[in-house]
Amino acid sequence: MRKTAAMAALAAAAVSFTAPAHAADSEGRLQIKVLGTYVMPDGDLSKVKVDEIGLPADLKTEANDNFVPTVAIEYFLADSISLETICCVTQHDVDVSSGSLEGAELVSDAKIIPATLTVKYHFAPDGAIRPYVGAGPSYFIFIDEKPGKAAVGLGADKFRMNDKFGVALQAGVDIPVGDNGMALTLDAKRYFLKSSAHWFANGEEVISTRHDIDPWLLSAGVAFRF
Template sequence: MKKSLITLAVLSSLSVGAIAQDYQAGDLVVRGGVTNVNPNSDKSGVYVDALGGNTPLSLSVDDNSQLGLNFVYFYDNNWAIEVLAATPFTHDITIHDPQGISSGVFNVNVDGATLGETTHLPPTISAIYYFDSDTAFKPYVGAGLNYTIFFDEDFKKAPKSLGFNDLSLDSSFGYAIQVGADYQLDDNWHLNASVRYIDIDTEATFNIGDEIKGSADVDVDPVVFSLLVGYKF
């Protein structure tokens, strides 16, 4: 009986040790799951030459969730390089007009209307540092660079009927920071959760009719939440 208890204790310690094992140099991790891009709630002012420059009009961007992917390569048990990817995110762009200026210009108040939408890809590469851990919980921090590409920008049908056209958003280059953690389920599989901030600033330009030009400096600056399942090769 005593021998059986000793054997069980040894096997249990080996099992825990396997789960708690730190990452090693050369490990490659692939993750997939849900990623939510939540832009900041600040509204961006709109500049229109024909309305005297700066206007009370403003724009905001809503959030969107997509399939998130990332790939992590370990240089040692602490340091790794992570590449963040995802399926394209599509965001509605809302126009705000608290003073009703649009009523006199378009004969209708567009406050709160969905002006248009844009799709983007935010590939991000980061250096991440895993803290030493003797448990299945593996916390880390990271910092890196982001390049966001906007495409398929377009106005909705109603704004088009008012003369809005040629919506365009510039690509953005900025920094990214994050905190996250893995929870090891076994030698290969783990759950991952992370929160990151990405510096995304873009200039939106558009036309109203054939001659009126407008623009807005949009600070997207989203908080990005990810809940993923990972596999270590």
């Protein structure tokens, strides 16, 4: 139910961006960005809450990086102020990064939808180079997550990560190409959020941990303003 509500809210926000503006902007109010995004999550283990199998005391974890296509939808409320949301799905494993279990896969192919809405300030909206900063809430939705091979070997048959709210900080630059509304764009986002991971065996929770997700999203691509 939470996932459905979050996706409905995101869709409503995206639709609202296309509402008519009170004053026409010569470059248009709506901007669409098509990007390639390198996702670098942390995945560091911050706390073990339940341990029924005897995990090593020095256990550390990390999540792998991924490269994904991304679409950003941006609506300009004014020349220097805009709202932006992004659409992408990224997939990650979580492995043990040190100790006797180093390299062991604990989480397999967890897919994440980083629902995000940022308010952006553009420093030079009419310039040849247009830098911006932004910030706003995020809601990470985890789907189709599975226990990794090592966790299955320890008896786990089900895995779940909790969806979580977080905060995103953003900075980037748009560089117009010609006068047709096209631009090159570079963007960096840093998210701050924690999530809990839960492994189950025969319906009983055997491991519960807390992780710092805190990913960087580094993007490059093209923008089209209408």
